Amino acid sequence: MVKLKFDAELGRLAANTIRFLAADGVQKANSGHPGMPMGAADMALVLWTHFLKFNPTRPDWPNRDRFVLSAGHGSMLLYSLLYLSGFDVTLEDLQSFRQWGSRTPGHPEVGCLPGVETTTGPLGQGFANGVGMALAAKMTAAQFNTAEYSVLGTHRVFAIVSDGDLMEGVSHEAASLAGHLKLGNLIYLYDDNHITIEGDTALTYSDDVAKRFEAYGWHTLRVDGHDQQAVADAIEAGIAERKRPTLILARTHIGYGSPHKQDTAGVHGAPLGEDELRETKRNLGWPEDKMFYVPDEVRTFFRQVVEELQKEYRQWEEQFRAWQAAHPDLAERYRREMLREVPENLEELLLQVHQDAPKATRALSGEVMQVIARKVENFVGGSADLAPSNNTYLKEFDTVAPGSFRGRNFHFGIREHGMGSILNGIALYGGFIPFGGTFLVFADYMRPAIRLAALMEQQVIYVLTHDSIFLGEDGPTHQPVEQMASLRAIPNLTVIRPADGLEVALAWAYALRRKEGPTALILTRQKVAPLSRPEGFDPGLVLKGGYVIAPENHPGRLELVLVASGSEVALALESQQKLQDIGWSVRVVSMPSLEVFRAQPEDYRRQVLGGTEVPLVVLEAGVSQGWFEALQRPFRMIGLERFGASAPYPVLAEKFGFTPDAVVSKITRWFSR
């Protein structure tokens, strides 16, 4: 049995402090979710004061434990714990919960306060982020620790997860993978409060949760979530279990202590109300009129906890310095990787990839990735069971496997959503540049995770292949049509669809240098020829998102601009040729990234697209949506505003009008010279 650092009375007092900081914060904001923090206060208190390793003055301590509040609607629980634990969080922060410009938004957002490890709220995401963090920790430990020194990645990942997290499919995907990989450093507390928004969980949820997680290979335990001693013992047992992730099923009462609202859906997402808040305080022996009250003994207790933790931190720091001194090479590598540095001559290196034969851009991407893997040691990733199709396997490196974390390839299984969310966890952990592959059409399955990568400004790279109807025979279920548009709509996601080997190399360089958000690379299944470019072409132009790949043959007489991306650039060039044969003077613009082009200065954009009087035609095998925002003037689209069809891709090209003849015929019908 764990020896608790507090007697029952202090434990009760401290848990109630958390409860009422949260309930008061919600009441003052007149908005928020008091029930979850009130129910989870006991277990959160035990975790944060007895087990969680952190240093409030060094919140970026790399070997700190990670804490994920997957049930992000209980944000005031986390904010209260950070405040009590001495992080740079003020009472004013708690009092300005959910207000404009405050550091305490409705749901925890990474970066809003020190100690917030990830952005949660969309259910299931935090659960899977934690799996990514636990995996990253194991990999970090495998890469950097030595026989004498265990200084990195030796900590644990804790989370509080809810019914909602466990009902969401992404938790299934991530839990299955965590069990498979034997992530013994993962300890999750399930806030089993029996209540969701619509009422009792029994309305819709009969899972035997322990059995389900045992089926995934997890270690499970059941406790009364208000019995602090029992919670402590369970966490201790979870820590002791090194080979399996642990799920502690903690039976709690939502809105604990509220005379009229405990155990009801009414306390989930609305303030208690002044009267009920007062009655709850009375009920729990709390001063009724005090708001945001912290008893001195509670404050003192948290201070003592932090002092102890800081001792541990200093011991770690000493060890870390000794490790740095003993292994300067490792230490230098670690520094570099934490900064996610890439070689200065990255573009040059990647452009050396052999490019003279027609190849699919997915194949070219695979070749570029081999070079990256050699030069960028923290470049890690995998595919959702499509590595041979996505060409994402790093051939010279091992695979991460159960209990074995030195590899750099993952097998994510057929779990796109889990993959996306685990990639976010790896990126949040720090020190890695993670990538994940699937078919472009299945980006839909992981869209909630892509959105969060963009919102959290995390560097995650998506390798999305089979990018159009030209995947052919698999048919419309597998043919993306609207996916490029829908990805381009996500703020802070950069989408790049390269046209040939040169653009593939530079797309990868762009993605590797882009630290402030995710990048999606959109790649063909079918072969594309290397494109010819004007003599003395500056490859740097590709990084402007759009550039003139073939100028008009009568300079000064520009009659049409053809803009295309990816595999349609070759079609644009062929069409240009045919139009020139019949006397037109046509320019072709390759536009691999609409977002990047749109961010260029207006004069560059005008220079590329010509004057507003010149007709524009866009060629892209997808819906037209999104192009106007990049071009900022009217255009004609040769695209596809319908779903595709099953047939060999040259037939589809013919039937859907993606041949030079069809393009030329449309253009000459639309415009007269």
Add this chain to the structure above:
Amino acid sequence: MVKLKFDAELGRLAANTIRFLAADGVQKANSGHPGMPMGAADMALVLWTHFLKFNPTRPDWPNRDRFVLSAGHGSMLLYSLLYLSGFDVTLEDLQSFRQWGSRTPGHPEVGCLPGVETTTGPLGQGFANGVGMALAAKMTAAQFNTAEYSVLGTHRVFAIVSDGDLMEGVSHEAASLAGHLKLGNLIYLYDDNHITIEGDTALTYSDDVAKRFEAYGWHTLRVDGHDQQAVADAIEAGIAERKRPTLILARTHIGYGSPHKQDTAGVHGAPLGEDELRETKRNLGWPEDKMFYVPDEVRTFFRQVVEELQKEYRQWEEQFRAWQAAHPDLAERYRREMLREVPENLEELLLQVHQDAPKATRALSGEVMQVIARKVENFVGGSADLAPSNNTYLKEFDTVAPGSFRGRNFHFGIREHGMGSILNGIALYGGFIPFGGTFLVFADYMRPAIRLAALMEQQVIYVLTHDSIFLGEDGPTHQPVEQMASLRAIPNLTVIRPADGLEVALAWAYALRRKEGPTALILTRQKVAPLSRPEGFDPGLVLKGGYVIAPENHPGRLELVLVASGSEVALALESQQKLQDIGWSVRVVSMPSLEVFRAQPEDYRRQVLGGTEVPLVVLEAGVSQGWFEALQRPFRMIGLERFGASAPYPVLAEKFGFTPDAVVSKITRWFSR
């Protein structure tokens, strides 16, 4: 023990016929997935010849069993079974697999051939569709059967599901709900072949699948999937189990019989190759040189099976006629519901909903839904645990609960993806107009199912509330910004964002009348005022997608058109007033649906938007993407090209420039009169 209708030799012959029809089809197409049909042929044979109830000449027999090939890449398995079972499928159909215009696309698409019950391929979807069908069957039975007659919904739903289906999160969500609801009419065969594209499933998958499904409340059995007798006995046991769904874990060998490729990933997604195909035939004692060969005894056997089934069909038909005669009211209701008829005066009925006070459009929608529920008896649905927020509960009707299917409300739990896919299954089943609710931002979670509803042309209605930053304090994780654009990008999905009660009523009418695809209703959390419209306004104009809600005050002098949707229409009207006060002549266009407006004749669109010389400004709290396609000319956007923030919504309106003053100030800066 089940008495098999064939001896071992005929059973082997029949299974091999299926195997080689599939392998030959893939070989001829030089594209496709032979391994799965070859591995699953034995169990599929047993199911189709001993248990599955169907009538090839009446493929729409309402009380037929449903068969879902969730592992849709094995499409040739299904096509071969349909061919052998006498459906309207020719040898030429099998021989033109995956070709342009053929009826046998790469993955099964509902409608391509009679007997294809759903479109599969994106993994996990078929699994969840089947749950929807089983639920629909139970509800149909509860509504229409009587003490003497059990003629509808008394059949079963079978599926073949794969590793991939079970790894996908959506299968977890649907399985959990199926177990909870005790769908004893569901019997799934798990094609447990240990192989995925990247190799052995052990690379990534250690679930104890039986235990996992038992945790969901399923009945599970294990068999050798090539032991036809054992498969038959397991299916029999599954049918006998009435209170729980059944999962039969059938160990199979992918590419069964192929000397060099059985049990390898190589046989999953590529033709065997001519040599290996020949060797496989030799290995299984099959004529080496024959392609698409069906032995006479196999043909005769399938004919006998069908003859027996047709006897059953005729018995059913007799019963059905007797039921019709005994219960003309029920029969008439059934006829109406199968056609998904709605009252002729639907618009009139819905417009009667009280509209004079400011209300959130979600609340107005909730009121309209009560009226619909009274008049449209097959209008059923629920929310992913947000019914009180989505206002989707049909108050006068019961809830579907374990073992009780007379209700019309579902509790889907926090399972958006499962919900979307189950709704598809209900729609495919026929006779229902299903709806599902969640927050707009979480439409991302069910996007793969929405796409399939659009592709399958199914009438499913999404109630998506909390439609912008104006949900306020919950912050950017919950504030949709790009979701409207991303939904508008999906072909054949109609998105409608009504501005007030009148538009809400008509949006619902539109969705109920739209049989050929899904409709998404986008609704506010915050209150909006009922809008004033010109005297004698014809509400029918709303159904054109966009209309002049407030003409310019100087007819003949149109200086600006403000186009807005949803809650921003009120803002546009206020801004118009302010601009008129300073001398501008401004028109306001309400555009609830870009897709519907875009489909109007050009002269109507020009009439609404004015001449091309008139400046256009669009007001919508979201990314601008998508508007150009509706307007077909340049415009200025007052939107949001970034994620939102946590604060009360009037503060956000102020900070993000959604106030009349901010709008007027932008407009007067952009344009001079």
